[in-house]
Amino acid sequence: MPGASKVVSVREVVKNFGKVRALDKVSVEIGEGLIFGLIGPNGAGKTTLLRILATLLKQDEGSVKVFGYDLPENRALVRNLISYLPEDAGLYSRLTGWENLYYYAMLYYGKTAKALEVARAGARISGLSEQDLNRKTSEYSKGMIRRVAIARTLMIGSKLVILDEPTSGLDVFSAYAIRKILKEYSKSNSVTIILSSHNMIEVEDLCDEVALINRGRIIVQGSPRDLIHAYNSKNLEEVFISLAGEKS
Numbered sequence: 079m080p081g082a083s084k085v086v087s088v089r090e091v092v093k094n095f096g097k098v099r100a101l102d103k104v105s106v107e108i109g110e111g112l113i114f115g116l117i118g119p120n121g122a123g124k125t126t127l128l129r130i131l132a133t134l135l136k137q138d139e140g141s142v143k144v145f146g147y148d149l150p151e152n153r154a155l156v157r158n159l160i161s162y163l164p165e166d167a168g169l170y171s172r173l174t175g176w177e178n179l180y181y182y183a184m185l186y187y188g189k190t191a192k193a194l195e196v197a198r199a200g201a202r203i204s205g206l207s208e209q210d211l212n213r214k215t216s217e218y219s220k221g222m223i224r225r226v227a228i229a230r231t232l233m234i235g236s237k238l239v240i241l242d243e244p245t246s247g248l249d250v251f252s253a254y255a256i257r258k259i260l261k262e263y264s265k266s267n268s269v270t271i272i273l274s275s276h277n278m279i280e281v282e283d284l285c286d287e288v289a290l291i292n293r294g295r296i297i298v299q300g301s302p303r304d305l306i307h308a309y310n311s312k313n314l315e316e317v318f319i320s321l322a323g324e325k326s
Contacts, residue, residue, distance in 0.1 A: 117291065131160075164242050180193065
């Protein structure tokens with residue numbers, strides 16, 4: 079059953095940047111096989127928490143476990159178990175979409191048959207045509223760039239994938255294509271996906287479970303349907319506005 083085993087356990091985590099407290103005693107648990115959304119406005123602490131889970135930042139206080147391994151003590155080990163895609167990740171513009179996928183696969187497997195197999199899997203995940211994959215990515219739309227970047231992140235086969243704002247700045251058609259890729263991949267491969275977003279309406283359809291975060295604090299966690307029902311709201315946006323107002 080998805081969510082039965084805990085992939086991520088965060089307890090009372092604090093992270094400061096100078097005098098700014100980005101995370102203020104954050105606690106959250108994320109189950110296996112879920113698409114989990116960390117949702118809140120810009121500056122809420124979403125990226126900071128994701129970067130801690132991705133081993134790129136160290137918490138100042140509290141405990142973080144990924145697959146049962148403590149961070150930051152076991153960051154080298156955890157890095158081999160996860161894939162992370164930052165919001166501003168791009169592609170090599172002088173390479174084609176296919177060359178980007180194959181190059182990334184070779185970083186893991188060298189110039190081997192396995193690398194070719196992984197790159198082909200990435201091409202399928204992207205959903206782009208052979209013609210598009212053979213074009214230089216300097217000619218790509220933002221949506222196409224994002225599809226290849228996400229495919230590049232998924233194709234390695236990590237059991238935990240961390241995506242920072244995967245649909246940010248995309249048009250409605252590109253965002254829909256990304257959500258479809260994530261849904262199908264998670265379902266087919268029993269992968270846990272953690273993503274951040276400030277678009278609360280969008281994630282209602284995508285995420286199995288969400289945590290609403292504001293000013294570095296988790297306001298509430300649960301399934302979108304349960305939260306909407308519990309707070310007698312039309313959507314997650316209404317839930318957030320109601321709760322953020324109470325806690326501001």
